[in-house]
Amino acid sequence: MRAALVGVDFGQGDFAASIEELMLLARSAGAEPVITVTGKRSAPDAAYFVGSGKADEIGHAVQDNKLEIVIFNHALSPAQQRNLEKRLNVRVLDRTSLILDIFAQRAQSHEGKLQVELAQLQHLATRLIRGWTHLERQKGGIGLRGPGETQLETDRRLIGERVKMLRSRLAKLRKQHETQRRSRGRSQTFSVSLVGYTNAGKSTLFNSMTKAGVYAADQLFATLDTTSRRVYMGEEVGNIVLSDTVGFVRELPHQLVAAFRATLEETIHADLLLHVVDAASPVRMEQIEQVNIVLKEIGADHIPQILVWNKIDAAGMEPAVERDEYDKISRVFLSARTGQGLDLLRAAISEAALDAQEAALHPKEDVVPDSISTFTHAGTH
Numbered sequence: 001m002r003a004a005l006v007g008v009d010f011g012q013g014d015f016a017a018s019i020e021e022l023m024l025l026a027r028s029a030g031a032e033p034v035i036t037v038t039g040k041r042s043a044p045d046a047a048y049f050v051g052s053g054k055a056d057e058i059g060h061a062v063q064d065n066k067l068e069i070v071i072f073n074h075a076l077s078p079a080q081q082r083n084l085e086k087r088l089n090v091r092v093l094d095r096t097s098l099i100l101d102i103f104a105q106r107a108q109s110h111e112g113k114l115q116v117e118l119a120q121l122q123h124l125a126t127r128l129i130r131g132w133t134h135l136e137r138q139k140g141g142i143g144l145r146g147p148g149e150t151q152l153e154t155d156r157r158l159i160g161e162r163v164k165m166l167r168s169r170l171a172k173l174r175k176q177h178e179t180q181r182r183s184r185g186r187s188q189t190f191s192v193s194l195v196g197y198t199n200a201g202k203s204t205l206f207n208s209m210t211k212a213g214v215y216a217a218d219q220l221f222a223t224l225d226t227t228s229r230r231v232y233m234g235e236e237v238g239n240i241v242l243s244d245t246v247g248f249v250r251e252l253p254h255q256l257v258a259a260f261r262a263t264l265e266e267t268i269h270a271d272l273l274l275h276v277v278d279a280a281s282p283v284r285m286e287q288i289e290q291v292n293i294v295l296k297e298i299g300a301d302h303i304p305q306i307l308v309w310n311k312i313d314a315a316g317m318e319p320a321v322e323r324d325e326y327d328k329i330s331r332v333f334l335s336a337r338t339g340q341g342l343d344l345l346r347a348a349i350s351e352a353a354l355d356a357q358e359a360a361l362h363p364k365e366d367v368v369p370d371s372i373s374t375f376t377h378a379g380t381h
Contacts, residue, residue: 003031004061007073008050009040017283018250022073022095024199025249029102034065048087049080059088071098075251078127095251096123111173118166125159188360189230190240190353193267195295196276197287198247201310205276205336206244209345233346237353243270250290257297268298272352273305274345279333280314306348307331313338321348328355 005022009015019036026033039054048055049072058070069091070084076094084092093101100120107113194202210229228243245267267273275291277284288307295301312319312335319341322331329348334341 001031001069002034002065002067003069003071004058004065004067005033005036005071005073006050006058007036007038008044009038010042011040013250014283014286017286018073021250022071025095025098025102026071029098029105031069031071033071034067035061037061044074044080047080047083049074049076049084055084055087062088062090069093071095081127099249099252111170114166114169114173118163118170121159121163121166125156125163190237190272190356191243191270192240192272192274192349193243193245193270194274194276195245195267195291195300196247196308197278197281197291198249200247200276200278200281200287201336202244202247202276205274205308205310205334206242208336208339208342209242233350233353237350240349240353243267248291248294250286252294257294267295267303268300270300270303271356272349273300273303274308274349275305276308276310278311279309279317280311304352306352308345309333310336312340319344 003026005019005026007015007019007022015038019038023033023036037054037058039050041051045051050058061067062070067090070088070093072092072094074094075096076084076092081092081094100116100123103116104120107116194206196202206227206229210231228241230239231242232238233240273295275288277288281287292301295303306329309315309317309331312333314335317333319335320331320333321329321344322333324330329351332341332345332348334345336342
């Protein structure tokens with residue numbers, strides 16, 4: 001599907017990097033970006049987001065290049081989306097809808113599909129309420145009225161019922177996860193979750209550590225469903241549970257953060273987070289910040305964290321370990337693809353697991369506050 005990409009620079013963050021990310025998102029959704037239209041504004045235009053002049057420029061680009069879709073790198077209001085579609089005579093997609101579409105394509109598990117559908121319906125509900133108000137004025141007619149209610153009311157009610165049913169199913173799945181976690185807790189299995197910006201190489205690292213064969217590709221949101229495997233770490237530590245989670249992205253739609261809470265609960269209940277970073281990315285510090293924002297949003301910002309600088313082969317770095325002022329490991333430099341530095345990561349996980357065991361055995365020695373503050377400060381070094 002031939003697409004025009006549209007981005008407006010409001011003077012915040014790395015604009016070029018955000019446009020590059022939009023291109024990756026568009027390709028991940030199956031679109032073929034043909035042209036990119038950019039502009040600068042101090043604030044969005046109320047009617048067209050980009051202003052009428054820029055909207056006409058996009059319209060000419062659509063006609064000249066025979067484009068089928070226009071994708072905005074921003075969240076559009078229902079009115080803005082509707083106005084743009086009327087003016088451009090082509091389908092308009094905003095960033096939220098694009099990410100939802102990718103999630104719908106990638107979800108494999110029953111739970112993942114339920115979560116995506118819930119997020120899509122919640123997004124659609126806002127478009128219905130404001131987008132179809134003209135139907136409320138209709139007095140009847142074929143296809144415009146349900147039994148004693150307008151079409152808009154019917155659609156609202158049906159969406160509401162479906163949302164209620166999806167939430168109920170997800171609540172049951174959440175209880176099942178809770179039961180599984182309790183049994184893991186009783187066996188005192190150390191739990192580690194991989195988190196990080198999408199495409200940082202989490203799934204490749206997961207496969208290298210567990211030989212699980214999880215789908216890994218150089219694309220955004222290659223993995224959506226949380227996968228957990230037991231990994232033997234030697235006699236002293238025994239088995240740990242390692243979980244691979246969905247990748248984060250800047251401005252992740254709030255509906256998705258809410259809908260994927262059950263999946264991300266693996267992260268919330270972990271004993272240690274391995275925050276995987278693309279060491280070769282020029283915007284890696286921004287990406288670290290974006291991941292930490294989402295972790296805070298889901299209540300996982302207090303969990304001990306080690307930064308794993310992945311793709312050192314592409315960044316021209318060597319395998320290494322860095323410690324902070326408390327002599328705790330704060331960063332591990334490795335390449336999940338080549339295997340360089342994986343032994344350092346295994347040693348770091350083992351050390352963290354043994355520290356946690358020690359803290360559990362001697363809770364009065366103030367080991368826990370030190371280790372927590374150490375790991376959380378590791379992200380700021």
